Each structure stands twice: as structure tokens, then as C-alpha cells.
Ligand SMILES: Nc1ncnc2c1ncn2[C@@H]1O[C@H](COP(=O)(O)OP(=O)(O)O)[C@@H](O)[C@H]1O
Ligand SMILES: O=P(O)(O)OC[C@H]1O[C@](O)(COP(=O)(O)O)[C@@H](O)[C@@H]1O
């Protein structure tokens with residue numbers, strides 16, 4: 552059995568740990584062979600692979616990024632895309648199964664290929680933790696930890712200058728990173744895509760905190776839309792796939808807080824720092840278990856399925872479950888955090 556692994560979509564810490572977990576379990580338990588498709592579906596479509604012997608996964612659990620590279624190539628596009636071409640390409644390479652490690656976009660492609668009869672299984676990946684089928688995805692815990700560390704630092708300099716500090720974190724459609732890092736760092740307001748909040752309310756929270764002698768910390772997810780706006784604020788053009796490139800709401804929120812409160816306010820956009828570097832211990836364990844679990848899916852020929860975390864168990868679910876809408880922050884979780892905002 553030769554398994555081809557690929558990583559696709561945005562990267563996140565833990566991808567390499569998945570690769571290591573899969574390769575070690577596959578080689579040690581079943582004597583399988585592994586190759587990696589380079590740059591996501593591009594490597595599949597173009598037949599661009601590298602060997603992954605056991606020696607090449609040494610020390611990989613603690614390494615950020617992905618040794619395979621990633622891209623946003625659509626496996627159905629181009630003259631070599633689509634199930635018939637891909638089926639021929641993997642046969643030529645002697646690959647018996649494809650393991651797609653990616654988010655909802657990647658898994659949508661994986662599902663279409665599996666539906667067309669290809670031997671495809673998956674591992675869920677999202678730094679935003681917005682996939683429905685799994686309680687957590689690797690990378691999220693690392694992002695929350697990085698954001699928490701950054702906010703701890705913002706708070707000491709904020710305190711020195713009696714300023715309001717704004718931190719913009721990732722979260723295109725959901726506010727999990729903002730909610731968790733904000734709660735962890737003791738934020739005085741957390742603004743997430745799921746909840747429209749008027750800027751006057753944000754200003755009121757900030758003023759209350761400032762009046763009791765603290766330096767306010769406001770955490771805003773990049774996909775937050777203030778009440779009164781129709782769509783997400785973006786001024787950075789479009790991605791290659793047509794989505795707006797987000798980032799910029801922190802600057803807007805900062806300017807509005809300063810205007811409405813008169814308090815000196817500074818913005819910090821954490822950006823891709825949240826996705827870089829070594830995964831936390833939690834993420835290494837989760838990613839390793841996902842990698843090992845997906846090899847068992849291959850062993851059992853459970854095409855069209857992926858691994859997921861339910862409680863503390865790694866389980867098997869259909870791709871459809873992961874594609875059934877985004878896992879957003881429930882209102883109750885936001886209201887719970889809100890008790891800590893303002894005064
Ligand atoms: N329905 C689909 N069928 C085939 N490919 C898809 C589909 N949806 C998305 N993709 C491909 O998967 C790529 C990765 O998806 P993207 O949303 O960028 O990352 P992620 O996998 O992290 O969600 C997209 O750029 C696109 O080329
Ligand atoms: O700069 P890139 O690679 O497009 O990534 C930025 C986007 O990726 C995200 O982190 C989402 O990534 P996931 O697919 O891992 O959930 C968004 O929060 C952010 O808008």
C-alpha cells in the first residue's frame with residue numbers, strides 16, 4: 552500500500568505532526584509506503600511527488616508549516632484536473648490512497664473526488680476552528696497561545712501609557728480565536744463576526760475600563776462587522792480565488808474608539824504570526840493522533856471519510872459532516888464572555 556499525503560489551503564502549526572503520525576504508524580504497524588504531493592492539489596494534478604521515508608519525519612512534530620508546501624489549487628481545474636485524469640496520474644505513480652489534509656475547501660474537493668470513486672480520505676485542518684465535524688482542530692490552540700502572549704505584552708505597554716490597545720486576530724467567519732485569546736488575556740471587549748456590536752457600545756466599554764484606572768484591551772476578529780455596516784471591512788483587494796483579503800478592521804476600530812472616547816488608542820494586527828512556528832503540546836498530540844487515525848481509515852478502505860475529535864476520542868465521520876456549515880461561536884458563549892467586558 553502506497554499512501555500519498557497532501558496539505559492544502561492555509562497552513563497551520565501541526566501539519567507536519569500529522570504527516571509524522573501517519574508515516575510512523577503506517578510504516579511501523581502496516582509496512583506501508585508514503586509519498587507527499589507537493590503544494591496541495593497541484594502536486595496531485597501534476598503528479599509532482601516526493602518520497603517520505605521514515606528518516607524524513609524525524610523531529611517533525613515540533614516543526615511549524617508543512618514540508619509538503621500548500622496551495623489553493625482546485626483539483627478539478629486545468630487540463631490535468633478532474634477525477635479521470637487524477638485517477639490515471641495516481642495509478643502511474645503507484646499511489647493507492649490519497650490523504651487530503653485541509654479545510655472546508657480542500658475537503659469539498661476531496662469529497663467530490665471520493666464521490667467519483669477515488670480512494671480519498673481526509674484530515675480536518677483550520678486555524679479558525681470553524682469546521683463543524685470536529686470539536687477542535689490542531690493549530691487553533693497554538694494560535695490562541697500566540698495571541699495570548701502578544702496581548703499580555705500589549706497590556707504592559709498599554710498600562711504604562713494609559714492607552715487603549717486593540718489587537719486584531721484571525722477569524723474570517725468565526726470568532727473562536729478572538730473569544731479564547733481575549734478571555735485568556737483578560738480583554739475588556741471582544742468583537743467577533745457572529746455578533747454585530749455598535750461602535751458606541753465598544754466605546755462605552757473602553758471608557759468604563761479607563762475610568763477605573765485600567766488600560767483597556769479590545770480584541771477584534773478580522774471578520775467582525777460593526778453594527779450599521781453591510782459587509783466585512785476590507786481594503787486589501789481580493790485573493791486569487793476571489794475572496795476579499797481581510798485585515799484592516801483593527802485600524803477602523805482603533806480610530807473609532809479614539810474618536811468616540813478621546814482616549815489614545817493603538818492597533819496591533821497579529822496576522823500570520825498566529826499561524827507560524829512550533830505547535831503547542833496539545834496541537835502536537837491532536838495532529839499526531841489525526842495522522843495515525845487517518846492511516847487506519849485507509850487500512851479499512853473507508854473512502855470519503857475523515858478523522859475528527861469528539862470529546863477526547865478520535866472518530867470517523869463522512870466528509871459531508873465537515874461541510875455542513877461553519878461551526879460558529881454560539882450566542883451563549885459570547886454572552887458568557889461579555890460578563891467580563893467593560894466596568
Ligand atoms: N467544491 C470544491 N471542489 C473542488 N475544489 C474546491 C472546492 N472548494 C474549494 N476547493 C479548492 O480547495 C482550495 C482550498 O480551499 P481553501 O478554502 O482555500 O482552504 P481550506 O482547505 O483551508 O478551506 C480552494 O482554493 C479551491 O481551489
Ligand atoms: O493569508 P491567507 O493564507 O489567505 O490566510 C488568511 C486567512 O486564513 C484564515 O486563517 C483561515 O484559515 P483556515 O482555513 O485555517 O481556517 C483566516 O482567518 C484568514 O483570513
Ligand SMILES: [Mg+2]
Pocket residue numbers: 560654655656657
Ligand atoms: Mg477555507
